[in-house]
Amino acid sequence: MLMAVVLVLIVVGSVAFHLVSPWWSTPIASNWGSIDTTIDITFWITGVVYVVVLLFMAYCLYRFRYNPQRRSEYQPENHKLELWLSGLTALGVVGLLTPGLIVWNDYITPPDEATEIEVVAKQWEWGFRLPGKDGVLGTTNIRFMNDENPFGINPDDPAGQDDLLIDDDLHLQTDKPIKFLLRAFDVLHNFYVPQFRAKMDMVPGMITYIWLTPNRADTFDILCAELCGIGHSSMRGIVVVENVADYEQWLKEQITFSQSMAGLNKKIKSEVKLVSRIQDKQALFSVHD
Amino acid sequence: MASETVVIPPAELPEVELYHAKSWITKYVFSQDAKVIAIQYSGTAVLIGLVGLVLSWLMRLQLGFPETFSFIDESEYLQYVTLHGMIMVVYLLTALFLGGFGNYMIPLMVGARDMVFPYANMLSFWIYLLSVLILVASFFVPGGPTGAGWTLYPPQAITSGTPGSDGGIILMLVSLVFFIIGFTMGGLNYAVTVLQARARGMTLMMMPLTVWGIFVATILALFAFPALLVASIMMLFDRILDTSFFIPMIYEMGEVIPREGGSPVLFQHLFWFFGHPEVYIVALPAFGIVSDVISTHARKAIFGYRMMVWAIIAIGGLSFIVWAHHMYVSGMNPYFGFFFATTTLIIAIPTALKLYNWTLTLWKGNIHMTVPMLWCIAFIVTFLNGGVTGLFLGNVSVDVPLSDTMFVVAHFHMVMGVAPIFVIFAAIYHWFPLATGKMLNNAMGQFHFWVTFVGAYLIYFPMHYLGFVGVPRRYYEIGETTFVPPSAADLNAFITIMVLIVGFAQVVFIYNLLTSIFSGKKSEVNPWKATTLEWQTSEFPPGHGNFGDELPVVYRWAYEYGAPENVDDYVPQNIHPDKVARKPIAE
Ligand code: HEM
Ligand SMILES: [Cu+2]
Ligand SMILES: [Cu+2]
Numbered sequence: 001m002l003m004a005v006v007l008v009l010i011v012v013g014s015v016a017f018h019l020v021s022p023w024w025s026t027p028i029a030s031n032w033g034s035i036d037t038t039i040d041i042t043f044w045i046t047g048v049v050y051v052v053v054l055l056f057m058a059y060c061l062y063r064f065r066y067n068p069q070r071r072s073e074y075q076p077e078n079h080k081l082e083l084w085l086s087g088l089t090a091l092g093v094v095g096l097l098t099p100g101l102i103v104w105n106d107y108i109t110p111p112d113e114a115t116e117i118e119v120v121a122k123q124w125e126w127g128f129r130l131p132g133k134d135g136v137l138g139t140t141n142i143r144f145m146n147d148e149n150p151f152g153i154n155p156d157d158p159a160g161q162d163d164l165l166i167d168d169d170l171h172l173q174t175d176k177p178i179k180f181l182l183r184a185f186d187v188l189h190n191f192y193v194p195q196f197r198a199k200m201d202m203v204p205g206m207i208t209y210i211w212l213t214p215n216r217a218d219t220f221d222i223l224c225a226e227l228c229g230i231g232h233s234s235m236r237g238i239v240v241v242e243n244v245a246d247y248e249q250w251l252k253e254q255i256t257f258s259q260s261m262a263g264l265n266k267k268i269k270s271e272v273k274l275v276s277r278i279q280d281k282q283a284l285f286s287v288h289d
Numbered sequence: 290m291a292s293e294t295v296v297i298p299p300a301e302l303p304e305v306e307l308y309h310a311k312s313w314i315t316k317y318v319f320s321q322d323a324k325v326i327a328i329q330y331s332g333t334a335v336l337i338g339l340v341g342l343v344l345s346w347l348m349r350l351q352l353g354f355p356e357t358f359s360f361i362d363e364s365e366y367l368q369y370v371t372l373h374g375m376i377m378v379v380y381l382l383t384a385l386f387l388g389g390f391g392n393y394m395i396p397l398m399v400g401a402r403d404m405v406f407p408y409a410n411m412l413s414f415w416i417y418l419l420s421v422l423i424l425v426a427s428f429f430v431p432g433g434p435t436g437a438g439w440t441l442y443p444p445q446a447i448t449s450g451t452p453g454s455d456g457g458i459i460l461m462l463v464s465l466v467f468f469i470i471g472f473t474m475g476g477l478n479y480a481v482t483v484l485q486a487r488a489r490g491m492t493l494m495m496m497p498l499t500v501w502g503i504f505v506a507t508i509l510a511l512f513a514f515p516a517l518l519v520a521s522i523m524m525l526f527d528r529i530l531d532t533s534f535f536i537p538m539i540y541e542m543g544e545v546i547p548r549e550g551g552s553p554v555l556f557q558h559l560f561w562f563f564g565h566p567e568v569y570i571v572a573l574p575a576f577g578i579v580s581d582v583i584s585t586h587a588r589k590a591i592f593g594y595r596m597m598v599w600a601i602i603a604i605g606g607l608s609f610i611v612w613a614h615h616m617y618v619s620g621m622n623p624y625f626g627f628f629f630a631t632t633t634l635i636i637a638i639p640t641a642l643k644l645y646n647w648t649l650t651l652w653k654g655n656i657h658m659t660v661p662m663l664w665c666i667a668f669i670v671t672f673l674n675g676g677v678t679g680l681f682l683g684n685v686s687v688d689v690p691l692s693d694t695m696f697v698v699a700h701f702h703m704v705m706g707v708a709p710i711f712v713i714f715a716a717i718y719h720w721f722p723l724a725t726g727k728m729l730n731n732a733m734g735q736f737h738f739w740v741t742f743v744g745a746y747l748i749y750f751p752m753h754y755l756g757f758v759g760v761p762r763r764y765y766e767i768g769e770t771t772f773v774p775p776s777a778a779d780l781n782a783f784i785t786i787m788v789l790i791v792g793f794a795q796v797v798f799i800y801n802l803l804t805s806i807f808s809g810k811k812s813e814v815n816p817w818k819a820t821t822l823e824w825q826t827s828e829f830p831p832g833h834g835n836f837g838d839e840l841p842v843v844y845r846w847a848y849e850y851g852a853p854e855n856v857d858d859y860v861p862q863n864i865h866p867d868k869v870a871r872k873p874i875a876e
Contacts, residue, residue, distance in 0.1 A: 071858050
């Protein structure tokens with residue numbers, strides 16, 4: 001009896017909490033409204049099942065509570081009922097899966113016009129690289145990495161010379177689709193901006209991606225969502241979404257890879273050092289790609 | 290189902306002579322009796338589980354009241370998270386369900402005197418104990434235990450930015466290797482005992498669902514653990530011998546690390562090929578036990594027994610082709626998402642059927658609201674809740690915003706933390722009289738139940754919503770953000786206070802256990818009027834060899850409750866049809 005009441009309270013309380021609690025998805029700032037819609041569909045379908053099953057159980061506990069005069073009904077099976085229940089459940093599953101897979105297909109298929117931007121992560125900071133005037137990101141390799149070339153850009157690749165290197169806030173333009181190429185230098189990280197909804201692990205040794213179109217001008221936090229050691233929770237960044245004019249202005253202030261190498265004013269020296277470092281490493285392992 | 294026509298085959302082999310202990314040490318310490326081994330396994334699992342529990346309190350203190358406890362910094366927090374998760378999943382739940390309940394229930398419920406390989410069974414426990422000791426030792430090595438998360442993802446698990454990357458991770462991996470060796474010895478025992486040592490007349494389709502659940506879970510474990518074993522050994526090589534199974538060339542702490550070609554994602558595939566079945570290794574025994582306890586206390590035949598058995602087998606089989614639903618955002622080939630989302634949602638169908646069948650067993654039952662029954666209802670609530678949120682996380686695109694947030698933490702605690710623990714409580718309250726001959730105190734039992742059930746729901750239900758807000762998991766503190774409202778801090782404090790209250794209720798439970806063993810009310814024989822063989826032993830509680838001079842013969846299934854033609858509302862499995870009191874035929 002008490003249990004039946006508690007079950008009803010759980011149903012009422014859970015639904016009420018869902019409706020009035022102040023904690024809910026952060027207002028979205030990208031094109032992934034379809035993900036939120038899929039979440040809503042999932043809530044409806046599973047919520048109905050949750051409420052129905054719990055209320056049914058509460059009714060049973062109340063209606064069939066112990067009575068020494070009575071005996072339970074002996075009905076080991078009911079094939080028709082079991083078939084119906086399987087069928088209905090399968091229908092629910094189809095209802096969930098269909099939007100789920102459609103949205104996933106969009107999620108993994110960036111539009112052709114998307115601009116490529118690289119996000120790099122290392123313990124415990126973010127960096128960003130834009131393709132520059134030629135629209136192409138230069139090739140990279142861990143072997144080229146050192147203090148002067150923190151992105152590991154291939155110094156001989158002409159496409160890399162005009163790449164813009166950003167170690168401060170990332171700026172994006174509203175309503176322009178972007179394909180983020182994700183690269184990690186040391187351990188797993190995960191590029192996560194809650195308002196964008198999208199996220200993806202960054203894995204050393206490979207390049208992963210997500211795409212999205214920011215559609216609300218504001219300033220957002222970048223968090224790391226994959227455990228990466230003792231700085232994990234403080235590995236933050238900032239992304240500023242703004243209109244074209246502000247964005248163009250910001251773009252002008254960024255420096256290119258070749259400027260950064262020259263700006264160090266010890267270009268020659270560092271290149272010599274770089275080459276010798278590469279040779280050192282090549283002695284240790286064979287070259288690939 | 291109708292059992293009365295069953296023909297009992299003659300015994301194929303004479304009984305094997307049982308091993309009899311000759312000294313106190315071989316009887317209670319290096320024991321080969323499955324019931325003693327079960328208690329040893331359970332005791333060890335509960336003790337290390339208490340360590341896991343205390344670690345969860347420390348984590349909750351930090352999350353509820355950040356910047357209050359100076360002795361917890363980020364690296365300690367990560368160590369608590371890791372050891373808590375690993376202890377709870379592997380060293381507590383797996384060991385308790387298979388080593389504890391498996392050893393206790395299988396021989397008794399199938400009508401055997403003991404496990405078929407008692408010596409290997411004994412070794413199984415001692416190797417398990419060794420693995421626990423190695424795990425505990427990792428708290429005391431320089432650098433402390435590993436803080437890599439219970440998933441131990443490389444490269445992070447073995448690089449210097451992670452706490453415990455000196456000795457901690459090595460001991461963790463070595464401990465896992467021993468755990469798996471020990472488990473395999475026990476697991477082979479459980480499976481062979483079920484297949485070979487059942488009482489005469491007990492066909493597979495007459496076994497109680499508890500045995501089915503433990504049996505299929507054991508088979509899953511025998512196939513799944515090897516993946517973890519090889520992954521652990523490969524990672525040990527990466528850590529100690531500088532191999533590159535999982536480590537590509539990386540730039541760490543200002544230096545290029547000369548490794549090449551390893552794949553971090555490969556480790557994740559191996560880990561989750563073990564890790565997902567692991568969820569069912571914990572869940573299937575719970576499914577089985579809950580079915581039997583519900584049926585007994587509702588005085589009603591389990592609804593759809595055959596469907597229940599096939600669902601267990603189907604879930605077991607499917608659980609090997611869903612693993613990458615843990616890796617939707619891992620950077621694996623994104624097209625895998627379609628396949629694994631589909632298999633994952635298909636597995637929901639047999640799981641949902643089991644849920645329906647439990648509730649339908651209550652329909653037109655005659656329900657005793659005993660403490661074990663209360664726990665079963667609580668299990669259904671939390672398992673249903675966790676199952677529902679599993680449909681969010683399994684459905685690829687819905688997983689994207691929720692993955693790696695507190696939503697996931699709330700989900701898996703509901704479904705594989707709280708729900709199986711509730712079944713363990715149901716089982717303890719149900720079988721305590723069998724093991725000790727005493728009843729547990731009812732008032733303390735009620736108190737323990739209500740505080741734990743209501744408390745656990747209040748802890749984990751709201752936690753999902755922190756995940757919607759976007760709070761990531763494994764975060765020492767969320768700090769200043771643009772998206773987490775200040776009220777979330779109040780919610781975190783509330784959750785922590787609930788955790789401490791629920792923790793106190795466990796103290797009451799342990800007190801109840803200890804006092805009832807010595808001064809509890811004496812239990813009558815078969816206090817719940819159950820049909821299964823463990824309650825039909827010659828001595829009560831069952832002694833060495835379980836069944837006295839003669840092994841039982843089984844004539845019917847395990848759920849003969851409320852059959853209208855019988856005088857009593859239950860008929861045990863081993864009563865000869867001629868001895869069952871029938872109602873006079875009316876008309
Ligand atoms: C009252 C009991 C429990 C409390 C208060 C509790 C609390 C917590 C907390 C606070 C975390 C860390 C969340 C984070 O920062 O990511 C956690 C993680 C975890 N817990 Fe529990 N927990 C409890 C019981 C259990 C049980 C019974 C299991 C068994 C399955 C379990 C399995 C896990 C796992 C697997 C993790 C993840 C560890 C990781 O992220 O590496 N917990 N728990
Ligand atoms: Cu991180
Ligand atoms: Cu899984």
